[in-house]
Amino acid sequence: MRVLPLDEHGLDAPELKDFTRLTDVALRRLLEPAGGLYLAESTKVIERAIAAGHAPRAVLTRAEWLPVLEPLLAGFPDVPVHVGEDRVLEALTGFHLHRGALASMHRPPLPDPAALLAGARRVVVLEDVVDHTNVGSVFRSAAALGADAVLVTPRCADPLYRRSVRVSMGTVLQVPWTRLPGWREAGPLLREAGFRVAALALADDAVDLDALAADPPDRLALVLGAEGDGLSRAALAVADTVVTIPMAHGVDSLNVAAAAAVAMWSVRVR
Numbered sequence: 036m037r038v039l040p041l042d043e044h045g046l047d048a049p050e051l052k053d054f055t056r057l058t059d060v061a062l063r064r065l066l067e068p069a070g071g072l073y074l075a076e077s078t079k080v081i082e083r084a085i086a087a088g089h090a091p092r093a094v095l096t097r098a099e100w101l102p103v104l105e106p107l108l109a110g111f112p113d114v115p116v117h118v119g120e121d122r123v124l125e126a127l128t129g130f131h132l133h134r135g136a137l138a139s140m141h142r143p144p145l146p147d148p149a150a151l152l153a154g155a156r157r158v159v160v161l162e163d164v165v166d167h168t169n170v171g172s173v174f175r176s177a178a179a180l181g182a183d184a185v186l187v188t189p190r191c192a193d194p195l196y197r198r199s200v201r202v203s204m205g206t207v208l209q210v211p212w213t214r215l216p217g218w219r220e221a222g223p224l225l226r227e228a229g230f231r232v233a234a235l236a237l238a239d240d241a242v243d244l245d246a247l248a249a250d251p252p253d254r255l256a257l258v259l260g261a262e263g264d265g266l267s268r269a270a271l272a273v274a275d276t277v278v279t280i281p282m283a284h285g286v287d288s289l290n291v292a293a294a295a296a297v298a299m300w301s302v303r304v305r
Contacts (some may be wrong), residue, residue, distance in 0.1 A: 036094070036108040038101065041119030046127045050115065053139035054095050057197065058129040064193060071142045073195035075205075077134035078103050083205035085110075089140045093117065095124060096136035104136055134201075142195060145213040148186060148221075152228035155183035156304055160215065160225075160232075160258040162270050163190045164291060169262075170194055171202025172292035178206035180299040185212040186256075188221075222273035225256050233302075234258040234274035235294055236266050237287065241277040248301040257298050259291050 067073055075084045094116040124132045159182050170192045177185050194207045215221040225232055231252040260266035280297055
């Protein structure tokens with residue numbers, strides 16, 4: 036790795052553009068995928084990213100973290116590691132860098148949905164979930180509860196956005212995922228792969244999750260939508276069955292990340 040000291044007077048240098056205005060969510064949603072990068076925050080997440088085969092492009096850190104980063108970046112001798120004091124790092128990024136390090140990583144190409152489904156038995160489909168925290172939480176549960184893949188619709192939040200990666204504890208770098216096309220193509224894609232599609236929603240004809248879990252199909256796709264709007268009509272039309280989680284005390288629904296965890300645990304491959 037190439038250690039480069041940061042100076043507050045040179046923060047507009049082109050080589051630092053990966054790390055500027057990180058708190059501007061709308062801007063980063065555009066810049067990061069278009070620029071072929073994502074950000075890994077903390078040495079643990081950087082370690083998981085590299086273990087997943089992702090290559091770092093640049094690193095931002097404080098001097099005391101260099102001994103931790105050195106073995107992680109041993110295979111990347113040309114990667115620039117920009118080192119600065121807290122006030123300089125905050126002036127560059129817009130927030131206090133308290134997790135040790137921040138790395139811009141080359142974004143890997145997304146796998147073909149059909150290829151991802153080919154060997155899977157349990158998958159989670161997120162329709163238009165725009166909250167990055169919820170997306171990250173779903174990935175963490177998917178990793179812990181044995182889901183084979185997560186598929187997201189075109190308008191779903193980016194799983195590789197910094198907050199999603201952080202909340203997922205880096206598991207978004209471990210659980211296979213990709214983006215689906217629109218439901219007109221995604222529905223037949225799931226059926227051709229042999230999946231039964233279960234949509235989690237409130238409906239008069241919905242079946243209890245316990246009933247589905249008592250006799251689950253060999254291949255099952257759990258479809259969840261954004262809080263508030265819920266699933267679209269197109270998603271419900273694709274579903275083979277609509278499923279609800281039994282509730283108590285007058286509560287009608289759970290946070291989407293919590294609902295995903297409950298559903299994944301209930302229908303896990305045993």
